[in-house]
Amino acid sequence: MSLDLGHHGDTEVGPGLIDLAVNVRHEPMPPWLAQPLMSSLSDLKAYPQAEKATAAVALRHGRVSEEVLLTAGAAQGFVLLAQALRGANHPVVVHPQFTEPEAALLNAGHVVDRVLLREEDGFRLKKEDVPDDADLVFVGNPTNPTSVLHPAAEIAALARPGRVLVVDEAFSDTTFREGVAGEPESLASRRDLPGLVVLRSLTKTWGLAGLRIGYLLGPADLLKRLAAAQPLWAVSTPALAAALACASPTAIAAEREIARRLAADRAHLLRRLGEVPKVTVAGAPASAFVSVRLQGADKIRLELRERGYAVRRGDTFPGLGADWLRLAVRDTATTDAFVETLTAVIEEQA
Incomplete structure (x- = not known):
C-alpha cells in the first residue's frame, strides 16, 4: 500500500484547535x-558566517568543528545524505519512524528496503533485524512516532566499516532518566564508531520549527561530502544565533530541567490513558509524544477534531495503520x- 510519506502533524492543526499533533514545545522563549x-x-545585510556556531556545537558534543555540519532544520540533513550517498547499494530505513528519511531517499532515486519493528516486541530494535549487507541505515532514537528509546549499545552494534549508520536524535534532548546527567542512550559524542552520523534538531524543545535549524555529527570526511551537496549559506544568520545560544551551558541545563518536567507530564498522560477503555500505548514512551492503538482511530480522530483537538493520524507511518494515533x-x-x-x-462510538 502506498503511504503519504509527506504528511506531517502540522497538517492536522487548524484555527481554534488544541494542538496535540505537533511535537514542538509550547512555551515562551x-x-x-x-x-x-x-x-x-x-x-542581515551580511552573509551568514557559521564558524562560531559550528565550534560551539562541536564543543557541546566533545568534537572538532570538522565533525559538525549545521543544516536548515534536521530534515535538510536527510536530503543531503540521500543526495550525497547515491552510490549506496542497499539503503534501509527502520520503521515505524519519521517518514522524511525514506521520502528523501526515494526522491534521490534510491530503492529503499524497510525493516518493520513489531508491536509485540514493544517496537524495540534488535540488531539482527537489519540486513548484514545494508550499507546505509536510518534509525530514530528516540523514535518518532512510537517514542521508544533504544539502548545505545544495540544501535552502536549496527556500525561497521563500509556502512553509513544514520541515527535520528531529533528528540534526544526530550529524554530523561533519573540519575543520568545527560541524554540517556545518545550517541552524539561517539567518535569511535565507523560511519556513524547523528542528526540533531533544535526546533522541538525551543519552539523554533519556523526558524529551521539542526545539525549533523559524524566523520569529517563524510560531512565534507554532505556539505558539498548543501546550498551556499544554507543556514540563516538568526538560525546560527540560535545554534550558538542553544549550545551554551545555560541552554543545556535548561534542557535537562525541561526534560525532567516533561517526563512527569508524560507519566501523567500514560496514567490517564491507562484509564481509557480499549486504548493500547505503543512500547515504553520516552519522548515528547506517545502513540496509541484503538479501534476506529481514523473516525475518532475526526470526532476529536470536531470537539477541538488536533491529533496526528498514524496510518501514514509504515508499520502502523488506521487504528493508530500519535x-x-x-x-x-x-x-x-x-x-x-x-x-x-470512544464510549459514544462503541
Whole structure:
C-alpha cells in the first residue's frame, strides 16, 4: 500500500484547535535565546558566517568543528545524505519512524528496503533485524512516532566499516532518566564508531520549527561530502544565533530541567490513558509524544477534531495503520481535558 510519506502533524492543526499533533514545545522563549535572535536581525545585510556556531556545537558534543555540519532544520540533513550517498547499494530505513528519511531517499532515486519493528516486541530494535549487507541505515532514537528509546549499545552494534549508520536524535534532548546527567542512550559524542552520523534538531524543545535549524555529527570526511551537496549559506544568520545560544551551558541545563518536567507530564498522560477503555500505548514512551492503538482511530480522530483537538493520524507511518494515533505530551490540565473528551468519544462510538 502506498503511504503519504509527506504528511506531517502540522497538517492536522487548524484555527481554534488544541494542538496535540505537533511535537514542538509550547512555551515562551527564554531571554537568553530571544535576545541573540533579536540582535541577529541587525546583521542581515551580511552573509551568514557559521564558524562560531559550528565550534560551539562541536564543543557541546566533545568534537572538532570538522565533525559538525549545521543544516536548515534536521530534515535538510536527510536530503543531503540521500543526495550525497547515491552510490549506496542497499539503503534501509527502520520503521515505524519519521517518514522524511525514506521520502528523501526515494526522491534521490534510491530503492529503499524497510525493516518493520513489531508491536509485540514493544517496537524495540534488535540488531539482527537489519540486513548484514545494508550499507546505509536510518534509525530514530528516540523514535518518532512510537517514542521508544533504544539502548545505545544495540544501535552502536549496527556500525561497521563500509556502512553509513544514520541515527535520528531529533528528540534526544526530550529524554530523561533519573540519575543520568545527560541524554540517556545518545550517541552524539561517539567518535569511535565507523560511519556513524547523528542528526540533531533544535526546533522541538525551543519552539523554533519556523526558524529551521539542526545539525549533523559524524566523520569529517563524510560531512565534507554532505556539505558539498548543501546550498551556499544554507543556514540563516538568526538560525546560527540560535545554534550558538542553544549550545551554551545555560541552554543545556535548561534542557535537562525541561526534560525532567516533561517526563512527569508524560507519566501523567500514560496514567490517564491507562484509564481509557480499549486504548493500547505503543512500547515504553520516552519522548515528547506517545502513540496509541484503538479501534476506529481514523473516525475518532475526526470526532476529536470536531470537539477541538488536533491529533496526528498514524496510518501514514509504515508499520502502523488506521487504528493508530500519535499524541503530543502537554501539561496535566490539557491532558486531563483531552482524556475526558477521548473517553466520551470512544464510549459514544462503541
